Amino acid sequence: MSALLQAELLKLRTTRTFAALVAAALVLSLLVVVLVANLGGDFTADEVRDLFTADFTGLFIILLGVIGMAGEWRHRTITSTVLAAPDRIRLLGAKMLAYAAAGALLSLIVTLSIMLVGSIILSARDEETAAVADLVDVLWRNLLVAALVGALGVGIGAVVRNQVAAIVGVLFVAFVLEPTLLGLLPDYGRFGPTQGAPGGIIGAAGFEEEDADELLAPGVATLVMLGWIGALFAAGAARLRGSDLV
Amino acid sequence: MAPVEIRGLSKRFGSVLAVDDLTFDIAAGRVTGFLGPNGAGKSTTLRALLGLVRPTAGTATFEGSRYDQLERPATKVGAVLEDASFHPGRTGRNHLRVLAVTGRHPPERIDAVLEAVGLTPAADRRVKGYSMGMRQRLAIASALLGDPEVLILDEPTNGLDPPGIAWMRGMVREQATRGRAVLVSSHLLAEVAQSVDDVVVIAKGKMRGHGTLEQVLGGDEGPSTEVRSQDDDRLARVLQAAGHAVTRLPAGGLLVLGVSPREVGEIAHDGGVYLVKLSQRSRSLEQAFFALTGGEQAE
Numbered sequence: 001m002s003a004l005l006q007a008e009l010l011k012l013r014t015t016r017t018f019a020a021l022v023a024a025a026l027v028l029s030l031l032v033v034v035l036v037a038n039l040g041g042d043f044t045a046d047e048v049r050d051l052f053t054a055d056f057t058g059l060f061i062i063l064l065g066v067i068g069m070a071g072e073w074r075h076r077t078i079t080s081t082v083l084a085a086p087d088r089i090r091l092l093g094a095k096m097l098a099y100a101a102a103g104a105l106l107s108l109i110v111t112l113s114i115m116l117v118g119s120i121i122l123s124a125r126d127e128e129t130a131a132v133a134d135l136v137d138v139l140w141r142n143l144l145v146a147a148l149v150g151a152l153g154v155g156i157g158a159v160v161r162n163q164v165a166a167i168v169g170v171l172f173v174a175f176v177l178e179p180t181l182l183g184l185l186p187d188y189g190r191f192g193p194t195q196g197a198p199g200g201i202i203g204a205a206g207f208e209e210e211d212a213d214e215l216l217a218p219g220v221a222t223l224v225m226l227g228w229i230g231a232l233f234a235a236g237a238a239r240l241r242g243s244d245l246v
Numbered sequence: 247m248a249p250v251e252i253r254g255l256s257k258r259f260g261s262v263l264a265v266d267d268l269t270f271d272i273a274a275g276r277v278t279g280f281l282g283p284n285g286a287g288k289s290t291t292l293r294a295l296l297g298l299v300r301p302t303a304g305t306a307t308f309e310g311s312r313y314d315q316l317e318r319p320a321t322k323v324g325a326v327l328e329d330a331s332f333h334p335g336r337t338g339r340n341h342l343r344v345l346a347v348t349g350r351h352p353p354e355r356i357d358a359v360l361e362a363v364g365l366t367p368a369a370d371r372r373v374k375g376y377s378m379g380m381r382q383r384l385a386i387a388s389a390l391l392g393d394p395e396v397l398i399l400d401e402p403t404n405g406l407d408p409p410g411i412a413w414m415r416g417m418v419r420e421q422a423t424r425g426r427a428v429l430v431s432s433h434l435l436a437e438v439a440q441s442v443d444d445v446v447v448i449a450k451g452k453m454r455g456h457g458t459l460e461q462v463l464g465g466d467e468g469p470s471t472e473v474r475s476q477d478d479d480r481l482a483r484v485l486q487a488a489g490h491a492v493t494r495l496p497a498g499g500l501l502v503l504g505v506s507p508r509e510v511g512e513i514a515h516d517g518g519v520y521l522v523k524l525s526q527r528s529r530s531l532e533q534a535f536f537a538l539t540g541g542e543q544a545e
Contacts, residue, residue, distance in 0.1 A: 007348040014340040015333060076331035079298060080388065083325055084348040086297050086314035244259075244299035246290070 004085055008068075008098035017067060018102070025060040025110050032056075033114040037121040048130045051118055052138045053202050055111045057146040061103035062170055062194065065153020068099055069236075070163035079245050088240045092158055096151040096233065103150030104143045111142045138202075141218070145198045148225040152193055155229055158236025170194065186214035190221075193228040197221045247309050249274050249396050249427040250295065254304035256451075257290050264290040266451040267304070272396070272429050272444075277422045279442035279459070280431040283539050287451035288431040289328055292400050296325055308396060320349035324389030325398040330381065334374035338365060338384050341373065342391060349392050359387040364413075378405035386417065397421050397428045403437050415441045435463075435535045449539035455493055461503060462491075463534040470534070471510045474499035474523035484517035485510070496540035499523065 012018045032054045043051070069092075072078040085091045115135055122129050130138075153170070160166040174194035181189030182196060190196040200221025216224060250272035257265040265287040272278050282288050293299045295306040297313035306312070308322055316322050332341050342356045360366045363383040368376065376384065382402065389397060399418070403411045418441050422428050432438045445462050447454040455462035475481040478500055482492045485502055490513075493501045502510050507526050514521050527534075 003348055003350050007344050010340075010344050010347055011333075011336075014337070014344070015335040017335070071333075075333050076329060077333055079327060079329070079331070080345075082298060083296060084320060084345050086316075086319055244293075246259075246293060246299060 004090060004094035005098055005101075007084075008095050009101065012064075012068065012098065012102050018064065021060045021064050022106055022109065025055075025057050025106060026113060028056045029054055029110045029114050030117055033118040034121065037118050037125070037127075041125075041127070043122065043128045045128055045130065045134070048118075048122065048128055049134045049138055052111065052115050052130060052135065053142065054114060055107055055142045055146070057103065057107040057110050057142065058149045058194075058198060059174065061099065061106055061146050062149040062153040062156075062174075063167060064102065065096075065099040065150050065155075066157040066160075066166045066170060067153075067163060069095060069154045069157025070161050070166045071157070073161045074163045082245060089237050092154070092233065092237050092240055096154045096229070099150035099154045100147040101150075103146035103148075107142045107146035108139075111139050115139075141202045144222065145201050148201075148222070148229065149194070149198065151229045152225070152232065155232025155236050158240060159232055161239075182214075190214055190216050191224050193225065197224040197228070201225070248272060250306075250308060250429065251310070252291070252295065252304070252306045255291060255294060255301055255306050256303040257287075257294055257299060258302045264451050265294065265301075268448065268451075268453055269304075270446050270453070270456050272427045274395070274427045275422055275425045276443040277418055277428045277430060277441055279435075279438040279445040280429055280448075281435055281438070281445055281535065281539075282431075282433065282448040282454075284433050285450075286433070286448050286539065288433075288448065289400055290451075291448070292325070292327070292398055292429075292431060296323070296327075296398065318349060318392065320345070320351065320392030320394060322392075322394055323396045323398065324392060324394035326382070326385040326389050326400060326402055328400040328404065330385035330388075332373040332381065332384065335372055337370050337372055338376070338380075338387075339369040341384065342387060345388055345391055351391055355391055355393070359390045362390060363387045363417075379407060379410040382406060382410065382414075386414075395426055397426050399428070399430045401431055401433070403432065403434075411437065435532055447535065447538050454538040455491075455503075457491065463503075463538070470527045471502045471505055471507045472499055472523070472525050472527050473502060473507075473510050473514070473521060475514065476520045476522060481514060481517070481519045481521075484519060485513055487517075488513050493538060495537060501527070501537065 033051060036051055072081055082088060119129050156166055156170060160169060178189060178192040178195035181192060190200060197216060200216035201218050248271035253269050255265055255268045268291060280288055290299060294301045308316060313319055313323065339356060346353060346356055360369050363386050365380065365383050365387060368380055402414050406414060418428055418430060430438055439459065442459060444457065445459050446456045447462055482500055485492050490502055490505050495501050507524050511524055
């Protein structure tokens with residue numbers, strides 16, 4: 001498993017996609033933090049904490065996971081991948097772990113960057129800054145969400161092998177279906193894999209106060225995410241195992 | 247135990263029987279040509295051997311083990327499949343690095359195989375800029391990375407220019423000389439005839455012949471006889487009982503390789519079979535191949 005994991009991480013590092021997505025996530029997250037920190041005023045401690053949850057890693061890492069798995073079919077590299085690692089279940093497991101690790105790393109880079117830049121701007125403007133304990137709290141939540149959605153993306157790519165369909169589907173669920181569910185049927189929406197459950201792990205950030213009360217507790221939200229990942233792993237593994245690679 | 251053993255292998259895709267009860271072995275230190283027209287079932291057979299498709303029946307093993315049961319498969323088997331694909335944004339060297347990490351091969355093997363296939367100067371270029379020949383060389387380098395005992399090449403000359411084909415032939419021979427079992431599939435007999443020791447000929451998923459090139463296809467000098475009788479089944483049994491390999495011709499009748507018409511006539515007479523046609527076949531390898539596989543030039 002260790003060799004497979006190393007190989008998957010090496011695959012990630014040796015294409016431009018990963019670097020491009022890291023850059024995009026960093027730029028987008030920094031842009032939001034710089035704008036809000038400069039244009040906002042009279043920040044409360046909670047608002048500063050919420051500001052540092054503006055880590056857009058989740059969106060990018062889930063897409064990276066989808067591309068990493070569905071791309072094996074798009075580029076027809078699945079054959080050489082399976083030849084090198086014939087145990088398809090372990091292969092899928094290694095890919096999920098690799099993208100979870102990549103998500104955590106990406107989030108670490110982005111979160112630390114926005115915390116540093118945001119704190120400098122807020123200090124310069126004599127605004128409230130976050131306590132170290134709050135920063136650590138935000139950091140681990142961001143990392144956990146990024147790791148979970150990284151694995152989730154791989155699972156989606158294993159089930160929906162058409163890369164374009166998988167990406168469009170993820171974007172639809174993340175930006176249309178789940179927000180609608182959260183607004184209309186929050187009892188169901190909070191279990192969603194791209195907004196609801198990740199929102200529960202991060203906390204109230206990004207949600208209106210009345211919506212925030214509907215979110216799952218972080219522990220429960222983590223279990224829900226693991227449930228989604230487990231279900232996608234099972235479905236993806238069954239599909240992968242039963243497929244003839246012709 | 248042979249390096250590669252295929253026993254009663256069949257593969258059905260829906261209503262299509264792509265491979266029908268194939269049985270043959272591949273020997274170490276020899277190049278075996280796996281021949282048949284397009285759609286004969288060659289690629290499906292190789293993919294079943296490599297665990298990429300699940301056989302409907304039968305087994306395909308390497309010294310008794312299925313591909314997915316091999317501890318470190320790349321050290322046992324190297325394969326180049328017809329549609330060898332690479333991530334276009336990854337360099338040739340990085341593609342090999344990924345495989346080396348997966349297979350736990352020493353990093354120095356990367357430079358060794360790049361050198362062996364003549365790809366060192368282009369190793370750090372992205373694969374999307376490679377020519378077809380360079381991609382094929384990279385595929386070969388990938389297959390050789392684990393220094394495997396068995397080499398499987400599916401239509402390896404597809405898309406190669408004449409120098410590339412010549413290089414491939416030399417490489418194949420060299421691998422066999424080193425003691426490796428090499429299986430090369432092709433739908434073009436002429437491309438492999440010069441470099442193979444044995445051939446396995448299939449058509450429509452069925453075995454048409456297996457043995458040395460001369461045994462199976464005869465050739466210009468070798469005697470071969472086409473014969474028809476009132477009871478070809480009985481004649482086939484009589485000839486086989488006399489120790490001769492018999493192939494059924496698609497157009498009817500039998501092809502008896504390595505035996506003159508006179509001998510066939512005597513055996514039929516002794517067996518009490520009435521013949522309706524008996525003729526010596528003088529043909530090229532290609533004609534023999536077409537006759538076996540039911541190609542358009544079959545007589």
